[in-house]
Amino acid sequence: RERQFNDLVQFVTDRTGRKRVNTKGQVRQSAWLRLFQLAWKPEHLELVSEMFPRWRDTGKSFGPVHAEMFARRCEELKCPLLALKVFGDHTKYGFGLNSLPAGRQLIHSLYGKYPLEKTMTAASLFGIYGLPAVGSDFVSCAMLYAACVRSRDPHARVVAESLKRQLTKQIVQTEAVREPKDRIQRAQHHTKPTLWLAQAIRQIKMAHGEQG
Known part of the structure; x- marks a missing residue:
């Protein structure tokens, strides 16, 4: 190789x-x-x-x-x-x-393991390259919001508030996320956004639970 x-x-x-x-x-x-x-x-x-x-x-x-x-x-x-x-x-x-799939992948690769500023930089590239705004894409919005609510960065709360309304609207308008259970299905690239969305929503609920 x-x-x-x-x-x-x-x-x-x-x-x-x-x-x-x-x-x-x-x-x-x-x-x-x-x-x-x-x-x-x-x-x-x-x-x-x-x-x-x-x-x-x-x-x-x-x-x-x-x-x-x-x-x-x-x-x-x-x-x-x-x-x-x-x-x-x-x-x-x-x-x-x-x-857009590449943008989602970039955010996913950063938001759980790196400082919030890295995910914010990735999110800013959406506008530069003419992709849909992060707030309008359910998957990207959920991951960025999850990064914000888990961050101790003072700026994170401001960003979270700006995303909250858009995220709530998308949750209301979207059917419950059905996460595939089959291992083969979960490994397929086209199912990844659904898995990432479900994971981000769990993280958001957990963070809000810890924050009371």
Whole structure:
């Protein structure tokens, strides 16, 4: 796997950028997805992210599927701050948070384990990239609100109050969250937002219970 990764890194590097070392063969969009899959430690994803500008210099761009897989792999390899850094510096990397699922994944990877400011930074990227406002997306709103009510940051209460009305409205308008019990279903990517929402709601109830 390491050899496959290194070989593909070399292949992509030689055929991208302003001055290509090798003009034979083209790099397909799927090559990036393969690199994300082959990466098995944070350093691999760091290396791949440093190659992103070469794709833009070749006149190409990344799509939603790239954003989604990169955000997911960063969470799986426990380096979500790398995803936050890359999505937060489009001028350097040219790698946009151009997908709501990727935005949700980014928030999920941060809100339970990192200071509130990291989740707030991720939430601010929604507006920058033209995604729906965090408050209007039930899953993202619930996770951000959960982060706020559990935080001791003085600013957290202000943010929580601004989200509370929107979250309450969505809870009223939405049927009870039905969390899949089957292990195979729970492992599927398309069910993750439902699991994240259910988890965030439990955390919110627990936090409110502790706060009286």
